[in-house]
Amino acid sequence: xxxxxxxxxxxxxxxxxxxxxxxxxxxxxxxxxxxxxxxxxxxxxxxxxxxxxxxxxxxxxxxxxxxxxxxxxxxxxxxxxxxxxxxxxxxxxxxxxxxxxxxxxxxxxxxxxxxxxxxxxxxxxxxxxxxxxxxxxxxxxxxxxxxxxxxxxxxxxxxxxxxxxxxxxxxxxxxxxxxxxxxxxxxxxxxxxxxxxxxxxxxxxxxxxxxxxxxxxxxxxxxxxxxxxxxxxxxxxxxxxxxxxxxxxxxxxxxxxxxxxxxxxxxxxxxxxxxxxxxxxxxxxxxxxxxxxxxxxxxxxxxxxxxxxxxxxxxxxxxxxxxxxxxxxxxxxxxxxxxxxxxxxxxxxxxxxxxxxxxxxxxxxxxxxxxxxxxxxxxxxxxxxxxxxxxxxxxxxxxxxxxxxxxxxxxxxxxxxxxxxxxxxxxxxxxxxxxxxxxxxxxxxxxxxxxxxxxxxxxxxxxxxxxxxxxxxxxxxxxxxxxxxxxxxxxxxxxxxxxxxxxxxxxxxxxxxxxxxxxxxxxxxxxxxxxxxxxxxxxxxxxxxxxxxxxxxxxxxxxxxxxxxxxxxxxxxxxxxxxxxxxxxxxxxxxxxxxxxxxxxxxxxxxxxxxxxxxxxxxxxxxxxxxxxxxxxxxxxxxxxxxxxxxxxxxxxxxxxxxxxxxxxxxxxxxx
Amino acid sequence: xxxxxxxxxxxxxxxxxxxxxxxxxxxxxxxxxxxxxxxxxxxxxxxxxxxxxxxxxxxxxxxxxxxxxxxxxxxxxxxxxxxxxxxxxxxxxxxxxxxxx
Numbered sequence: 001x002x003x004x005x006x007x008x009x010x011x012x013x014x015x016x017x018x019x020x021x022x023x024x025x026x027x028x029x030x031x032x033x034x035x036x037x038x039x040x041x042x043x044x045x046x047x048x049x050x051x052x053x054x055x056x057x058x059x060x061x062x063x064x065x066x067x068x069x070x071x072x073x074x075x076x077x078x079x080x081x082x083x084x085x086x087x088x089x090x091x092x093x094x095x096x097x098x099x100x101x102x103x104x105x106x107x108x109x110x111x112x113x114x115x116x117x118x119x120x121x122x123x124x125x126x127x128x129x130x131x132x133x134x135x136x137x138x139x140x141x142x143x144x145x146x147x148x149x150x151x152x153x154x155x156x157x158x159x160x161x162x163x164x165x166x167x168x169x170x171x172x173x174x175x176x177x178x179x180x181x182x183x184x185x186x187x188x189x190x191x192x193x194x195x196x197x198x199x200x201x202x203x204x205x206x207x208x209x210x211x212x213x214x215x216x217x218x219x220x221x222x223x224x225x226x227x228x229x230x231x232x233x234x235x236x237x238x239x240x241x242x243x244x245x246x247x248x249x250x251x252x253x254x255x256x257x258x259x260x261x262x263x264x265x266x267x268x269x270x271x272x273x274x275x276x277x278x279x280x281x282x283x284x285x286x287x288x289x290x291x292x293x294x295x296x297x298x299x300x301x302x303x304x305x306x307x308x309x310x311x312x313x314x315x316x317x318x319x320x321x322x323x324x325x326x327x328x329x330x331x332x333x334x335x336x337x338x339x340x341x342x343x344x345x346x347x348x349x350x351x352x353x354x355x356x357x358x359x360x361x362x363x364x365x366x367x368x369x370x371x372x373x374x375x376x377x378x379x380x381x382x383x384x385x386x387x388x389x390x391x392x393x394x395x396x397x398x399x400x401x402x403x404x405x406x407x408x409x410x411x412x413x414x415x416x417x418x419x420x421x422x423x424x425x426x427x428x429x430x431x432x433x434x435x436x437x438x439x440x441x442x443x444x445x446x447x448x449x450x451x452x453x454x455x456x457x458x459x460x461x462x463x464x465x466x467x468x469x470x471x472x473x474x475x476x477x478x479x480x481x482x483x484x485x486x487x488x489x490x491x492x493x494x495x496x497x498x499x500x501x502x503x504x505x506x507x508x509x510x511x512x513x514x515x516x517x518x519x520x521x522x523x524x525x526x527x528x529x530x531x532x533x534x535x536x537x538x539x540x541x542x543x544x545x546x547x548x549x550x551x552x553x554x555x556x557x558x559x560x561x562x563x564x565x566x567x568x569x570x571x572x573x574x575x576x577x578x579x580x581x582x583x584x585x586x587x588x589x590x591x592x593x594x595x596x597x598x599x600x601x602x603x604x605x606x607x608x609x610x611x612x613x614x615x616x617x618x619x620x621x622x623x624x625x626x627x628x629x630x631x632x633x634x635x636x637x638x639x640x641x642x643x644x645x646x647x648x649x650x651x652x653x654x655x656x657x658x659x660x661x662x663x664x665x666x667x668x669x670x671x672x
Numbered sequence: 673x674x675x676x677x678x679x680x681x682x683x684x685x686x687x688x689x690x691x692x693x694x695x696x697x698x699x700x701x702x703x704x705x706x707x708x709x710x711x712x713x714x715x716x717x718x719x720x721x722x723x724x725x726x727x728x729x730x731x732x733x734x735x736x737x738x739x740x741x742x743x744x745x746x747x748x749x750x751x752x753x754x755x756x757x758x759x760x761x762x763x764x765x766x767x768x769x770x771x772x773x
Contacts, residue, residue, distance in 0.1 A: 646769030649695055649703075656691075 028108045029091045032115060036084040043077040053189055055125055064184065071125035071188055075272055075335070079122040079265070082339055086261035086346050087115045089481045093350050094253045096475040097357060107147060107251070114140040118262040122269060126186040127176045130273070134172060134234070134266060138165040141263050145250040157246035164243040168233020172270075175226035178219055179277075192276045224282030227274055228289075235267025235319045238293040242573060244316055248308040252353030255308060259315045260346035268322045268338050275331055284429065287327025287421075291432045291439075294320025298442035302449070306373045307352050310450050314399065315345055317439060321414050324436055330417035337410035340489075344398040344407060347485035351392035354478050355381060355454060375453045382455040389455045391482040396451050398489040400444040400534050403527075406489050411440060412527045437530065444534035448541035456542075679720035686713035700753045700763040704746065711742045 046052055055069025072080075091111065098107055117136035124130040139162075146158030180186055231237070236244035244264070248255055258264060271278075271286070278286070297316035304310045318341050325334030359372035370377055382389045398407035418433035643654075686709050693706025715735045722731025757763050 644772050646772030648765045648768075653695060 028112055029088070029095070031112070032084060032088045032091050035115070035119070036081075036088050039077070039080040039084045042072060043081045046072045046077045047074060053125060055187070066128065067126065067187060068129050069125045070123040072123060075269070076122045078335070078339065079269055080119060082265075082342055083115065083118050083122065083261045086342055087111075087118075087257060089346065089485060090253050090257045090260075090350070093256075093353070093478050093481040094251075096477040097253050097353055098251060103147070110140055110143045110147065111254075111257070114144060114257065114262060118266065121266055125188050127179060127188065127191075127274075128186050130188075130270075131169075131172055131176060134230070134270075135169060137263055137266055138162065138169065138234075141165075141247070141258060144254040144258070145247045147250055147254065151249065153246075154249040157243075157249040161243040161247050164240050165233050167240060168230040168267075171226040171229025171233070175223050175230065175274075178223040178226065182215060182219070182223075188273060192274055220277075220279055221281050224278045225285065227270065227277065228282060228286055231267035231270050231323075232289065233267070234270070235264045235323065236316050237267070237289050237319065237323055238296055241293060241297065241316050245309050245312045248306070248312050252308065252349060252356055255312070256346050256349030256353065259312070259349060260342040264315060264319055265338055265342065268319065268326065268334060271323075271326045272331055272335055275326070283327050283329065284425075285327070287324050287418075287429070287432055290320045290323025290325075290327055291418075291435045292320070293317070294324060294439045295435050295442075296320075298439045298446065301446040302442060305376050306371070307355065307375050307378075307450065307454065308349075308373055310375070310446060311345070311348050311352060314348075314443070314447065317443065318345065318399070320439070321411065321436065324418060324432065325414040328414075328418045328421035328432070330414060330421075333410065333413040333417050337414055340398065340406035340410040343485055343488040344395040344405075347391055347395040347482060347489060348399065350478065350485065351388050351395065351482055354385065354388045354482070357478075358385065375450060378454040385455075387479050387482060391486040392455070393451060394486045394489050396447045399447050400538070401440060402531060402534065404490065408527070408531075412530065415440065415530065440530055441533050441537055445537040445541055448538040449544075452541055452544075676720055676723070679716060683713045683716045683720070686710070686716065698764050698766060700756065700765055703765065704749050704753070707749075708742065708746065711738065715739060715742075 052072040053069065055067040058066045058068040060066070094107070094111070098104055101107060114137070117133050117140050121130055121133035121137060124133055142158045142162040142165075145161050146154050148154045176186065179191065183191060185191065233240040244259075247258065250258075294317045297313040297320060301310050301313035301317065304313060318337070322334040322337050322341070325331070325337060355378065356372050359378070363370060363372050394405075398405040401407040401411040415433065415436055418436050422430050422433045690706040690709025690711075690713060693709060694703050695706075697703050697706065715738050718731045718735040718738065720731075722729055722735070725731055753763055756768065760768055762768070
């Protein structure tokens with residue numbers, strides 16, 4: 001638990017303790033390093049051993065008690081180790097990459113919050129706590145993507161990331177509600193343990209029955225889809241992937257963290273955590289979505305020119321592979337790919353970051369306006385940045401899945417699983433493994449295009465702008481991080497046998513499907529096919545981009561533009577959904593203005609007229625009566641006041657007159 | 673023998689003179705004198721009427737009482753006037769008008 005809270009400490013230190021940015025960076029690295037060490041200790045203790053579950057009572061509502069706590073099993077300790085490991089490397093890298101940024105303290109704070117959120121997510125023992133961490137991941141990624149908030153595009157990008165993620169969050173929340181209604185608990189062990197409620201629940205006669213309750217079977221599918229929707233948004237799957245390329249507006253080190261270990265991994269992690277919940281229909285949907293996303297993103301990556309965007313689409317594509325693995329029942333293979341991908345994608349991003357860093361330096365120093373992320377302006381960096389070049393090539397080979405690399409093990413395990421799964425299915429499902437195969441070839445092509453364009457040939461920036469620039473190797477802090485990551489791209493970190501993924505230790509830590517045993521032809525043919533054609537494609541890419549030989553010009557073809565426009569999904573959203581929303585809201589606004597406001601105004605006018613009348617009555621009738629009475633009294637008082645002269649003789653005269661009058665009256669009335 | 677009507681006429685004249693003095697004079701002393709005139713007019717009437725009351729002579733007795741009472745009243749009135757003067761430094765009744773509204 002301490003391991004998870006250390007980055008939070010970083011967050012508070014960076015925000016509230018007034019030290020120099022360098023000190024904060026050191027504190028942040030120290031915290032995350034300690035986190036890594038603790039994670040490592042926990043990993044050794046828990047991996048393939050008894051899982052650790054600690055919980056306390058949280059809230060009690062009526063007779064329902066919600067517990068909260070931490071759950072450490074194989075899955076969470078693996079993720080903890082991965083997250084803290086990658087985060088440590090990114091922290092170290094950031095000390096150089098973000099050097100001199102005026103808001104560095106905020107950067108460390110957000111980074112700490114981000115790591116805390118992700119670690120919290122992986123150790124949470126119930127769905128609600130997980131949901132909270134999930135939201136926190138979304139929020140801190142929002143902060144980090146918009147870290148350079150003075151850029152308009154960054155603000156748009158983080159807003160987009162946040163909003164798209166909200167859609168997924170809604171799905172997650174709906175899933176939680178359905179689960180809570182059905183099982184009356186949110187505890188992960190109780191729900192999804194080997195003898196848990198979900199495993200014991202059965203669908204019988206159209207009803208989904210569990211020990212705690214029953215509901216129509218449709219809800220089972222609905223819950224699965226709702227949870228999957230959450231994962232789709234977080235892990236950038238079609239159709240909610242559009243935030244990820246835009247998220248490239250953040251600092252490259254952040255992109256690397258998001259892509260490798262934290263943000264996008266959360267979706268896959270979620271699927272792995274609640275795996276028993278998914279029925280066959282939902283799994284099929286997951287597999288199709290994954291395969292389609294992988295293919296789509298790979299085609300888009302073929303034609304992009306922004307170095308970070310290529311990597312972003314590559315991430316989407318690889319996440320598609322993980323989803324495909326989940327959907328085809330190869331949970332272990334998906335997680336294995338998650339881990340290997342974390343390392344090589346992190347490396348790719350950090351190396352790209354080093355390149356961008358240097359290009360941006362040139363831009364600042366020479367005062368030339370150009371896009372430092374455009375690969376069309378790069379080239380020939382192989383000689384100037386040898387370490388970056390070497391590590392990036394290693395990562396690319398891993399991404400392509402060539403033998404001796406980690407990617408070979410994990411990707412082949414996914415592909416082989418997919419083929420075996422397709423054996424048992426018919427129709428559209430048969431297409432899935434072939435599309436995955438095609439995607440892995442496309443991967444080989446786009447990543448080699450990137451490498452050849454950036455590192456081979458001549459520096460096109462010099463040629464185009466006719467200037468001579470100095471580009472040299474990245475600072476040592478960044479360089480060593482790259483080397484460390486490169487080591488993890490090789491097979492020994494995951495399996496002692498470089499050709500057989502079945503020996504990988506991560507796969508043995510999870511429920512194993514029967515395809516893990518080497519039984520049939522697929523296990524030989526597929527790696528062979530993948531690699532031979534991948535090599536061929538790399539060779540073609542080398543001819544086209546490395547040697548600058550004549551290459552066919554696709555840029556006029558419709559398919560090229562379709563891919564370059566990112567399948568026009570963004571435009572579709574903007575034109576159809578966003579503008580639809582805008583016009584609906586405008587309509588509602590007008591309705592509000594005309595009808596509601598009109599009604600209110602009419603009422604107001606009527607009330608005003610009434611009140612004018614009332615005021616007139618009040619002033620002219622009521623007031624007149626009151627004033628009249630007062631006036632009369634006043635006049636009377638003034639009149640009688642005249643008699644009160646204070647002179648004795650006047651009183652005397654009055655008295656005399658009264659007496660006289662009395663006598664006169666008596667005299668004439670004749671009673672005297 | 674002087675007829676009764678002569679007494680009555682003198683008495684009425686005295687009364688009217690007193691009344692005039694009370695109503696018109698600007699000095700409390702003169703008002704007091706006017707009051708004495710009116711008292712004496714009444715006393716004169718008592719004495720004149722007592723001629724027709726030969727056995728008891730009640731009219732004359734009553735006149736004596738009235739004279740004594742008038743003397744006492746004058747003493748009190750003079751004391752009041754003296755106090756009024758000490759307070760207001762005037763005995764003009766038109767200026768002592770603090771009771772007006």
